[in-house]
Amino acid sequence: MNSRFSTAVHILTLLASMPGERLTSEFIAVSVGTNPVVIRRQLALLRNAALVDSKGARGGGWVLARAPGQIALSQVRVALGSEAQFRMHRNEPHPNCVVGQNVRQALSHVYADAEEAVNTSLKGWTIEDLLNEVQSAARRKRNRAKAQPASKSGK
Amino acid sequence: MNSRFSTAVHILTLLASMPGERLTSEFIAVSVGTNPVVIRRQLALLRNAALVDSKGARGGGWVLARAPGQIALSQVRVALGSEAQFRMHRNEPHPNCVVGQNVRQALSHVYADAEEAVNTSLKGWTIEDLLNEVQSAARRKRNRAKAQPASKSGK
DNA sequence: TAAAGCGACACAAAAATTGTTACGCTATTC
DNA sequence: GAATAGCGTAACAATTTTTGTGTCGCTTTA
Numbered sequence: 499m500n501s502r503f504s505t506a507v508h509i510l511t512l513l514a515s516m517p518g519e520r521l522t523s524e525f526i527a528v529s530v531g532t533n534p535v536v537i538r539r540q541l542a543l544l545r546n547a548a549l550v551d552s553k554g555a556r557g558g559g560w561v562l563a564r565a566p567g568q569i570a571l572s573q574v575r576v577a578l579g580s581e582a583q584f585r586m587h588r589n590e591p592h593p594n595c596v597v598g599q600n601v602r603q604a605l606s607h608v609y610a611d612a613e614e615a616v617n618t619s620l621k622g623w624t625i626e627d628l629l630n631e632v633q634s635a636a637r638r639k640r641n642r643a644k645a646q647p648a649s650k651s652g653k
Numbered sequence: 654m655n656s657r658f659s660t661a662v663h664i665l666t667l668l669a670s671m672p673g674e675r676l677t678s679e680f681i682a683v684s685v686g687t688n689p690v691v692i693r694r695q696l697a698l699l700r701n702a703a704l705v706d707s708k709g710a711r712g713g714g715w716v717l718a719r720a721p722g723q724i725a726l727s728q729v730r731v732a733l734g735s736e737a738q739f740r741m742h743r744n745e746p747h748p749n750c751v752v753g754q755n756v757r758q759a760l761s762h763v764y765a766d767a768e769e770a771v772n773t774s775l776k777g778w779t780i781e782d783l784l785n786e787v788q789s790a791a792r793r794k795r796n797r798a799k800a801q802p803a804s805k806s807g808k
Numbered sequence: 809t810a811a812a813g814c815g816a817c818a819c820a821a822a823a824a825t826t827g828t829t830a831c832g833c834t835a836t837t838c
Numbered sequence: 839g840a841a842t843a844g845c846g847t848a849a850c851a852a853t854t855t856t857t858g859t860g861t862c863g864c865t866t867t868a
Contacts, residue, residue, distance in 0.1 A: 531744035555866030710835035
């Protein structure tokens with residue numbers, strides 16, 4: 499299942515946090531804690547959806563293709579093609595089993611409904627929202643650390 | 654990824670299609686096309702949620718614990734504990750990366766929202782609905798076959 | 809013209825899921 | 839009351855999916 503979506507949001511938020519700068523896949527990979535090729539794979543999909551822009555060669559790298567507030571998480575989801583939260587079981591049912599022969603089709607309606615619900619939900623969040631949450635969480639941590647310089651050198 | 658949910662719905666629909674009868678895990682396994690132990694694993698979870706009832710020993714087997722119209726797919730989902738459609742990436746982010754250190758927490762809000770949306774959607778479907786869909790699909794196929802006894806002996 | 813970066817593919821490693829075997833326990837049935 | 843059908847469960851094997859790596863070519867900037 500898809501931790502890919504999580505990674506993609508992570509990357510986009512990172513790009514949003516350093517506006518204007520072109521980040522290389524290697525830099526991103528170090529921040530995220532994985533391999534540059536993994537990053538490129540993800541970003542290639544996001545580029546197809548016109549969410550990011552890449553430039554090869556020296557001085558190249560990645561930037562957001564639009565304002566963070568204009569990137570809804572539903573778009574990210576679609577871009578990744580990760581719309582398969584539900585998955586059919588692929589067993590060969592017994593030929594005489596009426597249920598087995600037809601349940602998948604019935605389920606596909608259910609799943610289409612659920613997908614739509616998820617999408618609607620994700621439409622309510624943008625990369626800007628995420629960045630804000632991340633930054634205020636970081637601020638809270640800093641304040642807490644300053645208030646109680648308890649453990650290691652108040653860092 | 655969870656094709657488990659699909660399997661569980663399949664099983665429940667099968668039980669609903671033969672009301673009153675206790676089906677053995679082996680019978681179900683043959684219908685579904687898998688191993689009895691796999692079936693039991695699933696049904697054990699559904700039993701914990703009081704959706705089905707089992708009886709061991711001779712003459713034993715499984716039945717629905719309530720009317721098919723009283724089993725919502727959201728309950729099935731909860732019973733299976735399959736509420737992890739989204740998964741966090743588990744890479745160790747760089748210690749200095751503010752985004753990496755906080756994005757998971759931010760995402761957890763997003764995911765909680767989405768889960769709720771899915772649940773609401775699944776509440777709208779019951780096993781009875783599925784059974785009806787399955788049965789009318791089967792009926793349609795039969796009629797089509799009768800209308801054009803084209804291929805193999807009009808079967 | 810050399811180096812930095814992306815693009816893409818093939819392959820390796822790891823993780824998660826699914827299937828299988830085996831054995832104990834319980835309640836029927838004869 | 840003994841044999842048998844069937845669940846309960848755990849351990850293990852096989853498969854599938856996901857993630858990570860290595861490599862090499864191409865492009866652009868310095």
